[in-house]
Amino acid sequence: MNTYTVGYFVGSLTRASINRKLARALTRLAPADLTMREIPIAELPLYSADYEADYPPPARALKDAIAAVDAVLFVTPEYNRSIPAALKNAIDWASRPKGQNSFARKPSATIGTSPGKIGTAVGQQHLKSILSYCNSPQMNAIEAYIQFTPGLITDDGDVTVPETAEFLRNYMDEFCNFITRVYMAIPRQRT
Numbered sequence: 001m002n003t004y005t006v007g008y009f010v011g012s013l014t015r016a017s018i019n020r021k022l023a024r025a026l027t028r029l030a031p032a033d034l035t036m037r038e039i040p041i042a043e044l045p046l047y048s049a050d051y052e053a054d055y056p057p058p059a060r061a062l063k064d065a066i067a068a069v070d071a072v073l074f075v076t077p078e079y080n081r082s083i084p085a086a087l088k089n090a091i092d093w094a095s096r097p098k099g100q101n102s103f104a105r106k107p108s109a110t111i112g113t114s115p116g117k118i119g120t121a122v123g124q125q126h127l128k129s130i131l132s133y134c135n136s137p138q139m140n141a142i143e144a145y146i147q148f149t150p151g152l153i154t155d156d157g158d159v160t161v162p163e164t165a166e167f168l169r170n171y172m173d174e175f176c177n178f179i180t181r182v183y184m185a186i187p188r189q190r191t
């Protein structure tokens, strides 16, 4: 049996983030073959090319954390029909220094929640475009745009609507299948 480690990013820096609740729910609903761990982004300074020769410790930690996982999952709000600056900043750091893009050939998936009816769909389209440029093989389906209604997910990540819980469980199963397919085509390189 193949087992994989998934590093997840929460695109929100907000303490009571609904996307963090969603990330907790996904961690609880993930199949046993996936080990989930957060890759933190809050401590990163704003990226500048002046750092390229000497990455600061939080940025080195970010790149090490991505290198240590088999796949990445983005759980993010939509900000002004795009992704939050904090998340874009993290992606910019990880994609550099030039020629050392951490996302290259790393399988990924995107998901997000918002109180609005389109549930981060537009922001995720931006994110998918960024990840394409970063050469990350992406799960195209299932798409997951989750409208957050009050109480949908508890602080502990318990999903209170059974249909939504089933959808999210299926999403994580499909992500596991997708990761397996990617590594069947391009085997993992263990150092």
Ligand SMILES: Cc1cc2nc3c(=O)[nH]c(=O)nc-3n(C[C@H](O)[C@H](O)[C@H](O)COP(=O)(O)O)c2cc1C
Binding pocket: 012, 013, 014, 016, 017, 018, 019, 020, 076, 077, 078, 079, 080, 081, 082, 113, 114, 115, 116, 119, 120
């Ligand atoms: C700067 C900003 C921009 C926002 N833009 C959008 C948007 O484009 N679409 C949307 O559905 N919600 C938007 N919202 C509302 C967020 O969906 C809502 O604040 C949500 O709780 C953010 O997720 P979080 O709780 O995980 O931080 C925006 C919120 C902020 C603070």
